[in-house]
Amino acid sequence: MRILLIEDDNLIGDGLNLGLNKLGFNVDWFQNGADGKEALYQAPYDAVVLDLGLPEIDGLSILKEWRSRGQKEPVLILTAQGDVDHRIIGLDSGADDYLAKPFALAEVVARLKALIRRRTDTLTPTIKYQNIIFNPSTKKVELDGKEIILSPKELNLLELFLNNKNKVLSKELIENKLYSWDDDVSSNAVEVHIHHLRKKLGKNLIKTINKIGYMLGEQ
Numbered sequence: 001m002r003i004l005l006i007e008d009d010n011l012i013g014d015g016l017n018l019g020l021n022k023l024g025f026n027v028d029w030f031q032n033g034a035d036g037k038e039a040l041y042q043a044p045y046d047a048v049v050l051d052l053g054l055p056e057i058d059g060l061s062i063l064k065e066w067r068s069r070g071q072k073e074p075v076l077i078l079t080a081q082g083d084v085d086h087r088i089i090g091l092d093s094g095a096d097d098y099l100a101k102p103f104a105l106a107e108v109v110a111r112l113k114a115l116i117r118r119r120t121d122t123l124t125p126t127i128k129y130q131n132i133i134f135n136p137s138t139k140k141v142e143l144d145g146k147e148i149i150l151s152p153k154e155l156n157l158l159e160l161f162l163n164n165k166n167k168v169l170s171k172e173l174i175e176n177k178l179y180s181w182d183d184d185v186s187s188n189a190v191e192v193h194i195h196h197l198r199k200k201l202g203k204n205l206i207k208t209i210n211k212i213g214y215m216l217g218e219q
Contacts, residue, residue, distance in 0.1 A: 001046040001116060001156060002177055005029045006036030006062070007078065008054050012101070016049065019105040024139075024152040025112075026180040033057030040071055044176050046116050048075045049108065050095075052086055060086070060093055067094035074115035076108070113137070127162045129216070132201060134162055141201075148200050153178055157193050161206060161216045170213040 003020060007013040008031045017029045028043070030036035033054035040048065052059035063075060074096040079086050087098045096115050099107065117136060127134045133142040139155050141148045150158065160169065160177055171190050178193070179185050186192075194206050194214060204217045 001112075002026045002028070002044065002180065003112065004036065004039055004043075004045045004048045004073075006031075006033065006039075006054060006059070007049065007051040008032065009051070012051075012078075015105065016108065020109070020112075023109055024156065026178065026183070028180045028182070031055075033059065033062055037062045037065065040066060040073065043181075044173065045073050046119075046177075047112050048073055049078065049112070050075050051078045052090065053080070060089060063090065063093050063095060072119075074119050076111050076115060078103075127159075129162055129165070132205075134158060143201055150200065151196070153193055154197055154200075158197060158201075161214075165216050168209050168213045168215045174214070 001024070003025050005013065005016055005020075005027050007016065007029070010031075013029055013031060017027050020027050028039060028045075030039055034056040036050075036054070037057055050059045050063060054062075059077060063077070066073075066075075075094065077087070077090045077095045077098045079090070079098055079100050087100075090098055096118075097111050099111065113136075125135060125137070127136065131144050134140070136159060141150055141155070141158065156178055157174065160174065174190050175185060178190070198205055202217075206214050207217045208214055
């Protein structure tokens with residue numbers, strides 16, 4: 001899952017960036033409002049963590065512009081402790097949830113996962129496809145009733161395909177979902193992950209669509 005983080009406080013931003021990356025998220029961190037605002041138009045993000053007090057452009061102005069331009073990514077806003085008015089204005093402006101500083105990393109992760117599940121309508125406890133069962137909350141995968149261990153990137157890739165059944169996904173889109181701009185991505189990284197998924201879950205799981213991309217194999 002790819003997260004856009006806009007936070008100008010070095011301590012908070014660095015903590016979220018490192019913590020979320022260790023937990024399997026791909027994070028693009030921006031420290032001023034102008035760059036962060038434009039980033040949402042450049043990459044497919046699953047959710048946004050947005051501080052309200054930012055240099056150049058404040059968080060509320062960014063949020064209002066995004067919503068006015070039809071950007072529907074779930075937004076978790078960060079506010080100062082006791083700043084009730086800004087929380088209310090933020091929610092009225094299109095934010096999906098808020099957290100008051102200071103906060104625990106575990107709470108940020110829980111809120112983000114809930115927002116992403118809500119957006120993708122993955123409200124059922126599991127996703128079933130043929131003989132595969134995937135639990136988005138626990139990241140547990142079963143094949144014919146037996147648990148299969150996948151790497152974080154493989155889990156993210158499987159979830160991407162399961163949430164886009166009958167859709168052809170280009171290599172570029174997959175790379176944008178799996179990696180942040182700061183990652184050093186090899187030219188065959190996507191092919192390697194797909195090869196591993198096929199090896200672990202079945203060679204016919206993912207179809208190669210010549211010169212276009214990949215899609216979940218037909219039933």
